[in-house]
Amino acid sequence: MAVSVLITSDLHGRLDRFEHLIKKMKALNPDLVIDNGDFLDGSPASFYYKHFHKKRHPMIELANEIYDVAIFGNHEFHNNLKAIESFRFDCHFPWISCNMGDFAKPYFIKDIGGKKFVVVGATTHYTRIWDEHGYLEELQFENTLKALQHWVEVVKTSEKPDYLIVSYHGGFTEDPTTGTVFQERVGENQANEILELIPDIDLLITGHQHLSINTRVKDTLIIQPASHGNGFFEVQINFETRQHEAKFHRLKKGEFSYPQEVEEWLEKEVAYIMDDYSYKGLLSSRLSSHPFIQLIHDMQLKATNAQISVCDLLYLENGGFFGRITNRDLINNAPREHKLRVISLLGSEIKELMEQSAAVFALNQEGKIDFSSNVYPDIPQPYQYDFWGGISYIIDVKEPAGHRLKNVTFQGEPLVNEQNYKVVLNSYRLTGYDFPLLKNRQFFYESTRTVPFLLKDYVQSDFPSTVPTHGNFKVIY
Template structure:
């Protein structure tokens, strides 16, 4: 007897791809279909249906209701107020589960298929509250995913006696379980390694969150991660031979990526906001971070105008290219922004220097003596997305110096930055979670914008952008 299981994860609202995946998956007539979290948030379509459209039910939910048996809460399921989360999830006709969020949801799901009992235990990375930008999750308690999984595996083995036990964990690996390559320290965000090492009797471990593809048997446990953003899905075949069972996984890629969003979304995305003759584009993940350029000055100008802060801190989306030139549409702005608000805090000069040094630590000299991202040279080091640009200041980053002593000649309005003076600084709301920079955690907020960066930038481009954006300081990175 063969049982077919289909798995997706981290779709992030890619309705354009999901419409095709839906038909590919339906054609296989699976017995059990699971989504492993981060289902809706993170695409132009999800932004449109959340903030612009009057549709009561998103098309992606309508399709999901015809496909899935169960889904697991991912960290991005919690990007809203709890009442809004509960209202949204009431539209799904299948359960959402997680065993490590107290009584917020059921810990596991049971389905009997041709006389065989399948149980899916869900779990969510317990780092989720650390990314809570607005205090949405203060009433929820996230426990260790590892300890909760161990508890519920023991429970269902004792009382439910499943024929096939699945753990669907919205979290990933701290180390490659095959090669030992280190992705990050074992800090608790991604506990799949520990789950495999310390938990017995799991037939299938589904992972996610890291947007990787993985399909290997680790010891006795088939372990998978089905990529992300609708690039494909994993099919699991479970064969029962009397009291024995065997399972194997196969990745099904999206058949074609020539997809588009529904016409109403495409029309809104292509709506022109304004036209700019000057070139505000950039190219190169590394190159764009090594020198000041017009697009960064544009962001600083927008943030300072929106908040009245003295100093602006911004980062770039982790893209090979971005920015604006010519006709600017909603699509361009969505592509270049994320759903953060802006917040103003007060920082001492010495704190600013510490933060700038932490940011400068993302660089290193590679084996050829050239500037590179530190992650390409050393493991377990700061990630490129932890790099910030500081507007209103002029400074130099010297990569030849050791980490912590790289940022030189910092000036504010032509004068050296003073350690004991305070400055009003604007940052996005994610930075102020303190996840990447603990110094920023629990700071007093002097001012917060009512709108997210998308709406602030759109308003700036349409109504307030000067012909020539002023320079808010300058910097250079030298080797």
Template sequence: MKKENALLTIVYTSDVHGNAMPISYGTNESTDSGLAKYATAVKKIRNEKENVLVLDNGDLIQGTPFMTHYVKQHRHKGNPMITLVNQIDIDGAVIGNHEFNFGKNVLSDAVKQSKFPWISANIIDITTNEPKYGPPYLIKIFPNGLKVAVIGVTTHYIPNWESPDHIEGLYFADAYETLKEWTTYIRKTENPDVLIASYHGGFERDLETGEETEVQTGENQGYRMCDIEGIDILLTGHQHRKLTTKVNDVLVIQPGNNGTLYGEVNISLSNTSGKWEITEKMAQLRDLHSVPADQEALQAIEDLEASTQNWLDEPIGFIEGDMAIHNPFQARIAKHPFIEFIQKVQMEESGVDISVTSLLNNSSKGFASSVTMRDVVSNYMYPNTLVVLELTGHDIKLALEKSAEYFTINDYGEIAVNPAYETPKPQHYNYDMWEGIDYTIVVNEPVGNRIRNISYQGKPLSEDESYHVVLNNYRATGGGNYDMFKEKPVVKEIQKDAVEIIRAYFERHKTVQATITSNFAVKVK
């Protein structure tokens, strides 16, 4: 029998997070990112290659002011991210954890508008016991008979982050166990030539040494998945890492975030006996430098983009004093006026006098003297809502000790950021600062024994007494491994997202003073 050769090309995005336009909304500067540019790259690949499979690996519809504005004011129109991936003509997509952030209706509408299947085998409708948003896997057969299977799974840790009403009626089965089960089933019943696992999740171990790199919560299971017999390719995401390698002969890849890179996997196959066999597999990360934006894509979203820009440039308030963040590390070890502002907003909205917040990332710049919506959304990029929990003093102490893990002492004896909060994924948002209580973090004490001198209203905090505390919904559900908050009594839920709450605060207080109440200290003995 004559030998045949074939090349299968898999192109995929992950963690695009609402980036449609090649623009940074915080500065309005052009960027080499976004679906409009990616559309051009996909067209070129399809023109040059025969067997092309295009996928998205989740966290597609949330993450930019563009999408926040769409949800707030343009829901009656089609979801612009779905419009673009429909134009790109992708073959399938996986549900990411941030797909739930805008609520069930926004996600359901997005799925209905999609011209492609959503595959997340482990997100189960509890009434039907079937995958909620689409089939557990897809099969694509190319003209040369090459048969490819793609299984989609999503990190099952979502209930630890998401508002309960956003995931009501859903069961998140273990991603590893689900993938193992479906891989066995598909290999037996479908007999594909190539089996791809598309996993919205990352890696729990070092890819070279196999050593644990994070607390084994089940949030990330990618390393373990490479032990599943029958998987050829593991597409990953969630951690926003940039990597390609092999683990147990499984080719793995992760293409960063925000649509700045995409993954390209090329699989060489040969056929001499009626069955395609893989002879080589390679993965590369591709950037969008010098790639022009697709005009059809730009035209499809130009009206919403113009509306977004007008919304972002609306002045909403003024600051007297300095509320700019010049050094994000300093803003975490000593009280900063911007942090105090967020605490005041949360306390006024909730009516309680103890508040928890964080500086969400190192690109936050705080506020200048005139504040626009662009300033608000560039500093507060997540659609968090607020929750008031009833916590004991003991719970508060545990939470403070958890936050204190953020710090370490470097080789020079100086306070520094614990490397675990910077790699493999930056997690600066998991360091909390508190308002309404006084406390001290002593960094050169052992982890779990760093908090000193906790007081409330001038008196030592009582571990047995209960206190009402306002915090965002991500943290209130235990997000960031703050297990002490899980299943605590909910006093109040405030179903408005942070951007709207901040805007309303400026409507009530047109001019805000930049103030500092020094209620905490981070130091060495």
């Protein structure tokens, strides 16, 4: 007897690719179909249907045609609980997770040809830490590993499954095959501990990290299906030979588009800028001040009346604005629905945060500058790098981390350690996940609108003839 299980993860609302995925998945006539979380949030289409055409997202309609069960990911909770309940009601399949108390059922059962398949769901408990809007105040997340240890034992004892699947929206701290370290074992990604401490799992589904993994540890098959609708995994289980194998079905490269109404909205012009505020290069764009960063600082300072601005860049090789600006350009450059908050920081605290940010750089074996995560996997990664506006400074990568800042000035004078400054940051930074010094800081101003809307207002109404320079910086090595 052969059974086919299909798995997706971290689709992030990619409706343009999802329609093609569904066709391929249906053609395989699967017995069980699982989504491992982060289903809708994170695409221009999802932004459109949330804010401008408030109807049921078309991905839900398509998912209802094939999915048996889904696991809550952290991005599901970028919405308030009322919105999540409405979303869950629209789905004809259950959403499960064993570490959220009564909010979700812990596991799902399906009988396939007389064989009992049990899927135990789990969600990284760091979801609670990333709650920048206070949506999860009434919802508690148990440590994922402890919850799984309990519920897997319950399932093995009471359900006696023929095939046990753990579907975990979380990932690895070390490569399960080579042992290469990705990050410290702080609790965000507990797949290694799951493999070490929970026996008898037939299939471990992971996600969250957007990696492509297909391997085994002892008798456990392990997969992670990449992200953003690039493909899905098919697991074939043969009970006669007691073998199971995983195959990744990748979408062929092509031109994918959203529904016409979404594409028309994305291509709508919202502003036109004569000067060039674009940038190129994932690394090079972080080594010196450039016009787009000055533009973001100007927007944030005007929106909040702060003295100093902090911002970051997405993982984009190319970005910024030049000439015609469309809704697509706005969302590509500012997709995250953070709010802006103003806090008070001492000059000494600002320097500490800047030093932590500067630690993302290192010199590689060729003596050239690189991101430190490409050289030493256990220290800060590129997404922990911030630009500081209103301050001028130099980062010297030849110096050891923690001692790289040079010539830090504010309004032409040295930054004073004992002086308080009004600093604007986004609400995610103030969760303190990447920068613990910011955790639980009191803020005395919060924007009523999120960054995508603030940026749109700025380019449409507040854009100056020339964007002023809010300090300068340079990375030397």
